[in-house]
Amino acid sequence: MDILASLFNGILIALEPINLGLAVIGVIVGLFVGAMPGLGSVNGVAILLPFTFVIQGFTGGATSPMIFLASIYYGAMYGGAISSITLGIPGASTAVATVFDGRPLALSGRAHVALVTAAIASFIGGTISTILFTGFAPLLASVALSFGxxxxxxxxxxAFATFVGLGGDDIPKTIFSICIGLALATVGFDIITGEPRLIFxxxxxxxxxxxxxxxxIGVYGIGEMLWTINSTRSGPQMSKVDVSFKGIFQAIKDFRFAWKGTLIGSTLGFFVGILPAAGATPGALMSYGVAKLTSKNPEEYGKGSIDGVAAPESANNSASTGAMLPMMTLGIPGSPTTAVLLAGMVIWGLQPGPLLFTNQPEFVWPLIGxxxxxxxxxxxxxxxxxxxFLWMLRMPFTILAPVIFVLSLVGTYAAYLDMFDVGLMVLVGxxxxxxxxxxYPLAPAVLAIVLGPIAEPKLRQSLLLSDGDFSIFFTRPIAGPITVVALILIFLPFLKWISKHYRRKV
Amino acid sequence: MKHTKRVFFTLVGIAAIAFSGFAGIANAWEPTKPVNFIIMAGKGGGADKMARLMQAIVEKENLSNRPLIPTNKSGGSGAEALVAANTASDPDHTIMVTLNSFYTTPLRQPGLGIDVMTFAPVGRMAEDTFLLWVHKDSGLKTFEEFLAKAKAEGSGWVMGGTGKDSEDNIITDHLNGAYGLSMKYIPYKGGGAVAKDVAGKQIHSSVNNPSEALGFYESGDMVPLVAFTNERLPLFPDVPTLKEKGSEFTYYMQRSVVGAPGMSPDAEAYFSDLFTKVYNSADWQSYKSKKSLMGDFMSGGELVAYWNVQRDLHKVILKASGAIK
Known part of the structure; x- marks a missing residue:
């Protein structure tokens, strides 16, 4: 009851004209930075952090500035899907898995279905995760702590195990693709020894x-564009796009086919989001993998599955709410964006940490509201x-292709302001x-580059703990079952593949 | 009506600040584009929080006509950041917030070709402090109990810290050497993750800075046993120093802002002035006292002299631990 009363109060404060207005502006800014390739929520909140001091000057508290930044964060999660679907370039790193099925849907003339699914899935993911956040924040914080x-x-x-099946039937090519990704992920400085590696x-x-x-951006912007040009010499025929409101309403009704992916994404995404090491990008990729793994029609994935759009989109919203949890309750940012939010909270005079909920209810509840x-x-x-957004798709490919090319270049530069990255992006493409x-399937390589830098230090830190003994992954109460399930999932398709080939030969 | 009035006064205020700014800094060097503000550490650690606070103060007090854009370069205990600053194409617009890895990383990796004395001494913002932390469920209340327990556990006692051969590693090595312990040291990417793993009982102890562990200290999860400072810290009056325990060992971490090698004297003067203002701001002073930071502002020749002393000190420490020859 206590929670409900606090929440009700919080929602009322969030609905005050100034807070509601800030939320609307924040969401619009977020949609825009999310949709621009290269720019993501982190750029949005970093650029507008100074503006929050002006807001604080007017309202006095820390609540309104935080509402503004949080709205940008959410808006960007919605916006990322837009360019993933319409242009095939991930609008933000969190939306890369949305390309896998969103793009094929758009190419087959069902962009409106993909966009509507993405929007509604994002909404459900965001709302489910907020409900979890409301009810169980302190409990979930202890879950995050129990993950060593x-x-x-x-x-x-x-996560890797769910992706072994992702590349289709060709398991060796999928493994090869994962290995390429893992190798690329080791480039740079090694945290454990402090030595540089693979500095070509x-x-x-x-x-x-x-x-x-x-x-x-290299894989999906440049690579995919080249492939489209190559495979359709005469210029690809985009099927006619349905921009009528009737088509959109039909798509909203058809959302019932995306329930399963949405539910997987909402829950798994949230859970991955609350772990300080992970964040929204691994959450979205894992949800996509699990949705495919548990699907009755896994062959549809990668060719335009609605569930394949719903899972990552609900997951990235859900994970971004989840990532707020370690930031607020443990004072540890799980993503670059929450690092900026954390800095904001400190300067607005708050002390994030286990006592935030007890000491600052007048900040916490309006924010949750x-x-x-x-x-x-x-x-x-x-x-x-x-x-x-659909109107963009009506452009002929001869115009769209140069637009994608330019956006890929500009987006890569905008992300890190580094010309080396632009050259590397073209090479990767x-x-x-x-x-x-x-x-060769490329999604597994993309996954490996996201997860490799998280997995490798954790593997080596674990082995340091256990003096090189791998049993540490089996004997601990939480790690054990997860490892066993992962190994089963990895070897299952292998066994299937071997038995298939064996039978063929006999 | 009230609001309009406030808006009006705000606008007048902004205009006044803008004009006074124009008058005051005529002819002086000013950044002509956004300033690249490199952070020599990962997200969420003490250095990161501090750098983002500095940036926020600059924005809040409207101290610079161009924004500072923070970029984390945590690779290789600061090596990535040092190399990035050393090879910056525009040294006048490249500044960096540094830790003690500013001395240790070039000592350990001469191949990087970094001479820290070529960096511009913009300003020392603080000296951060270190404490020894354990989880409250360990039942340890004193440093002596800790020593007994860690000795009994041998290499089963796990200390977490940021990076290899870093500040945390140096303190751990010292404790191991001076008290006959054989604690195992596990390097992490940032101090925030270390504190989280002590609070989550994934590791046994840490030597986090107060700013990294404060949240868990206030909630009672993490307990400080000893401080590696000259005097007891005002924030932790009941925590003895290692000196009181009969040791000569003290250890501080510099929190300095430096300019990229090759920065012009005019730009250096501009940034020194900028960070003096940041240092004197109410926000920075309150952060300093809340997070138990020590040290006064220092720049120019004084800061270079301080670096020299510190670098020689670290050379001795690293040689003793066998990290360098």
Missing amino acids: NPEIFSLMLL FEITGFMHGIRFLVVA SFYISNIVAVLLNLSFIPV LAAFVLRMLD
Whole structure:
């Protein structure tokens, strides 16, 4: 009852005109930075952090500034899907898994279905996670604490396991693709020894490692565009786009087919989000993998599955709410964006940590209230803008291709202000095109680059703990079951593949 | 009506600040584009929180006509950041917030070709302090109990810290050497993750800075046993120093802002002035006392002299631990 009363009060404060207005502006800004390739929520909140001091000057408290930044964060999670679907370039790293099925849907003339599904799935993911946050924040904080190095490594192993099946039937090519990704992920400085690794030709650009967004834009912006040009010499025929409101309403009704993916994404995404090591990008990728793994029609994935859009989109929203939890209750940011939010909280005079909920209820509850409100604002705005997004798809490919090319270049530069990354992105794009021609699945490589840098230090820290004994992943109460499930999932398709080939030969 | 009045006064205020700014800094060097503000550590650690606070103060007090853009370069105990600053294409617009890895990393990796004395001494913002932390469920109340317990556990006692051969590693090595312990040291990416793992009982102890452990200290999860400072810290009056326990060992971490090698004297003067203002701001002073930071502002020749002393000290420490020859 106590929680409900506090929450009700919080929602009322979030609905005050100034807070509601800030939420609307924040969501619009977020939609925009999310939709721009290269720019993500982190750029949005970092650029507008100074503006929050002006807001604080007017309202006095820390609540309104935080509501504003949180709305940008949410808006960006919705916005990321827009360019993933319409252009095939992930708008933000969190939306990379949305490309897998969103793009094929758009190419087959069902962009409106993909966009509507993404919007509603985002809303449900955001709302479910906010409910979990409201009810169980202190409990979940202790869950986050119970995940040490071996537990997080087991979870990463599970993520890889769900992706072994992702590349289709060709298991060896999938494994090869994962290995390429893992190798690229080791470039740069090693945390455990402090030594540089794989600094090719002593180019300093490699010292910071190969950044995920560089690979994502290279693979999906450049690589995919080249492949489209190559496979449709005469210029690809985009099927006619349905921009009528009737089509959109039909798509809203058809959302019932996306329930399963949405539920998987909402819960798994939230859970991955609350672990300080992970964040929204691994959450979205894992949800996609699990949705496919548990689907009755896994063959649809990658070709335009609605569940394949709903799972990552609900997950990235859900995970971004989840990532607020360690930031607020433990004072540890799980993502670059929450690092900026944390800095904001400190300067607004708050002490994030286990006592925040007890000491600062007048900050916490309106913020949680605003999570609910921002999600409603975001889904309404997003749905009403869909005809505008669809209009972009009406451009002929001869115009769209140069636009994608330019956006890929600008987006890569905007992300880190580093020309080395732009060159590397083009190289990655060319390599991706070649691999694609040879029929290698690329999604597993992308996954490996996201998860590799998390998994590797956790593996080595765990082995330091156990003096090199691998049993640490089996004997701990949380890590053990996760490891076992992951290993079963990894070897299952292997066994299937071997038995299939064996039978063929006999 | 009230609001309009406030808006009006705010606008007048902004205009006044803007004009006074124009008058005051005529002819002086000013940044002509956003300033690259490199953070020599990962997200969420003490250095990161502090750097973002500095940036926020600059924005809040409207101290600079161009924004500072923070970028985390945590790779290789600061090596990535040092190399990035050393090879910056525009040293006048590249500044960096540094830790003690500013001395240790170039000593350990001469191949990087870094000479820290070529960096511009913009300003020392604080000296951070270290305490020894354990979880309250360990039941340990004193440093002596800790020593007995850690000795009994041998290499089963796990100490977490930020990076290899870093500040935390140096203190751990000292404790191991001076008290005959064989604690196992596990490097992490940032101090926030270390504190979280002590609070979650994943590791046994840490030597976190107060700013990293404060949340868990206030909630009672983490208990400080000893401080590695000259005097007891005002924030932890009941926690003895290692000196009181008969040791000469003290250890501080510098929190300095430096300019990239090759920064012009005019730009250096501008940033020194900027960070003097940040240092004197109410926000910075309150952060300093709340997070138990020591040390006064220092810049120019004084800061270079301080670096020299510190670098020699670290050379001795690293040689003793066998990290360098």
